[in-house]
Amino acid sequence: MRLIILDRDGVINFDSESFIKSPREWIPIPGSLEAIARLNQAGYRVVVATNQSGVARGKFDMVTLNAIHQKMHDSAQKAGGEIDAIFFCPHAADEDCDCRKPKAGMLNAIARRLNVSLKGVPAVGDSLRDLQAGFVVGCVPYLVLTGKGEKTLEKGGLPPGTQTFDNLAAVVDHLLLMPTAAGSDAGASKESRKKQ
Template sequence: MTPTTKLIILDRDGVINHDSDAFIKSTDEWQAIPGSVQAIARLNQAGYTVVVATNQSGVARKLFSMETLNAIHQKMHASVEQVGGLIDAVFFCPHSADDNCDCRKPKPGMLQEISTRYNLSLKGVHCVGDSLRDLQSGFMLGCIPNLVLTGKGQATLTKGGLPPGTQVHPDLASLVESLLSTHSETTI
């Protein structure tokens, strides 16, 4: 990636698609939040590289297989592509909390992998999530934390304890609208 490349990191469940306390276990259960796939396309059109960083402990819990997870991600990719967008890569942690791995958010391992893959510091990169752990993992690496109120976002906001400087948005589409209008005002 070039130094001028703009990167944004999105959580999946509760940001791009509806979340479920019972996990998203099939392609039928994966349903995009209205406006989210279009928001990703808008980011691409504005020059952003979009990546997803998602905890998927349902694999470790044997609620779904890696093949099913890949099929869910293929549906997500296809949904974004249908509106002219592209998710450049999906990074995921298949472990449970008991595995004590370094890649499960709120630990920063998955985002460090993104930094390494793109040869880019994450300082100043927007990181978007609906839970505190999404924001914490990015904040540790200098990301700008963005909370969306979809998914678990409203409960996360109510509970408090957000990283300093967290920006709050109703949903991904609103965040993108704000980001692109701010960017266009500051760019000559």
């Protein structure tokens, strides 16, 4: 099974400093839904792992979050794609849960649910915490420059082997040229040196 783990805000859809609080505010980044469809066509299962502390902060409730995710599912399907599952952390940072990225609880839950190892699985995010959560469970970290990505790249401190691309569509272009889902360490280090 080929698997890829995507962050949501800033990777699939435009991010907002004031949170995505309604389905109307959920707007896909051009090319992202088509990229998910291309992944599916290549045999990838697409799973989303997203911190949604807006729930704990009272910015929106679970009914609204579910409606946002339903819009994301529907939009992906209209583009010919399928999101296999969405895992989310509804907690605020001060709740010290184990599921909020950069902790790995959410990714470990994905591994348990799908009964797979995450070693070599691409994990795509726009923030350092996305990359760190993936890296500690053996994922290959991919930074996109959409969302918070440019600021994340400027700050540095990325996990070893992080590869940087303009957007999700560019990550998918890269993955679909690779011979295996896990990819090649040589290619990863070369790309990492080129981009950082």
